[in-house]
Amino acid sequence: MNPTLRVFKNIDELSAAAAQLFAETAAQAIRERGRFLVALSGGNTPMALYRLLAKEPYHSSIDWSHVHVFWGDERCVPPDDPGNSYGQAKQVLLDHVSIPTDNIHRVASELGPAAASDDYARVLSRFAENGLTFPRFDLVLLGMGEDGHTASLFPNSPVEATTPTLAVTAHYQDRPANRVTLTPMVINAARQIDFLVTGAGKADTLSQVLHGDFNPLLYPAQRIRPTDGQTIWMIDQTAGSKLSS
Ligand code: 6PG
Numbered sequence: 001m002n003p004t005l006r007v008f009k010n011i012d013e014l015s016a017a018a019a020q021l022f023a024e025t026a027a028q029a030i031r032e033r034g035r036f037l038v039a040l041s042g043g044n045t046p047m048a049l050y051r052l053l054a055k056e057p058y059h060s061s062i063d064w065s066h067v068h069v070f071w072g073d074e075r076c077v078p079p080d081d082p083g084n085s086y087g088q089a090k091q092v093l094l095d096h097v098s099i100p101t102d103n104i105h106r107v108a109s110e111l112g113p114a115a116a117s118d119d120y121a122r123v124l125s126r127f128a129e130n131g132l133t134f135p136r137f138d139l140v141l142l143g144m145g146e147d148g149h150t151a152s153l154f155p156n157s158p159v160e161a162t163t164p165t166l167a168v169t170a171h172y173q174d175r176p177a178n179r180v181t182l183t184p185m186v187i188n189a190a191r192q193i194d195f196l197v198t199g200a201g202k203a204d205t206l207s208q209v210l211h212g213d214f215n216p217l218l219y220p221a222q223r224i225r226p227t228d229g230q231t232i233w234m235i236d237q238t239a240g241s242k243l244s245s
Contacts, residue, residue, distance in 0.1 A: 003231040005210070007240045011198045014234050015048035018196060021232070022053060022139065023062050025192055029138040030066045037127060039072045039182065041141040041151070042085030045196045049141075050089055054096035064099040068127070072140055072187065073152035074107035075176035076116055076167075083176045084109060107180045113167030117180045121165045124186070134164040137190040140182075144197045145172055148205045148219035152181035155218055161185065184223045191229045195221070198236040206235065207242040 008014035022038075029036040040046065052058065069089070077083050079090075086106035094104060108119045127135035142150045149155065154170040161183035168179050187193065197206055209221045210233070216223040224231065 001226075001230055003210075003233055005233045005235070005240075005243075008234065008236050010236055011045070011048055014196065014198065014236055015052055018046075018049045018141075018194060018234055019052040019058055021194065021234075022049070023058050025139045026062050026067060029191075030063055033138075034066065036067045036139070037070070037135050037137050038067065039070045039137050039140040039187075039190075040085070040089050041072050041143045041196070042075065042088065043143040045143045045198055046141055047088065047092060049196065050093040054093045059097055062097070064097045065103075067099055068103045068105060069094070069099065070105045070124075070137070071107055072142060072150075073179055073181035074109050074116070074120075076107075076109045076111075076113050076178035076180065077176045078110050079106060081176075109180070113169070113178045113180060117163075117165045117167040120180055121163065124164050132189065134186045134189070137186070138192065140187050140190045140193045142187070142193060142195045142221075142224065144195060144202060144206065144209065144221045146201050146205055147172065148209055148221050150195070150221040150224060151187065152179040153184065153220035153223060155220060157220060187224055188226050189229075190226055193224060193226055193229060193231045195224075195231065195233045195235075197233065197239045200238040200241060202239045203242040206239050207244075211244060 026036040075083050079087050105123050108116050124134040152168050164186045169177050209219045
């Protein structure tokens, strides 16, 4: 299925649409399978979405008791460190909705990369289905860096990972370098993948990722191609300013 591109005037309109899509996807998953498995993204872009989900109507309309949150990647700093993606989502969303603590499956980032990656793979295996060692996520939220990375799949990182999780070290902006990431094998098994990308600084890269030559070593976001799912790119006009019509 070809990716869907949705262009919004600004991050507020994008986040409002992403919140509605999150709620609809959750309702369908819970209706059909009794649970909603979602992998959240780190970074700044999804924070407005997370804040919206903590408020009405989503605070009440989403059946949080059947929602299980995971992360597409995590920085290997303690959970209370300002750079921890779980901690960021906890502060603006998870502490404000009635999601059971047992439904929050953070990466044990305090263990260090290798041990945290192994531990997270074990957590994923508890939700495995269809003979796999990991779950088929109903929704994976992803961002994209100005270098074309997504989750913690960075340029020149291992192309064909055969494990569900990887410990990686990567330097991006002023963020923690040691990380754990889901691999494309897991992300691409998802039913739905929503990329949230804003800002003029990503326009050139986004044009390459969406319309340039296939070069996943240089643009890891191009490795995200669900085997039997839908990808929706939700971008603002500035990020989309270099896209050909
Ligand atoms: C992280 C994210 C990472 C992020 C991109 C975009 O841990 O930082 O998983 O992949 O989505 O770097 O980040 P921004 O949304 O802050 O631009």
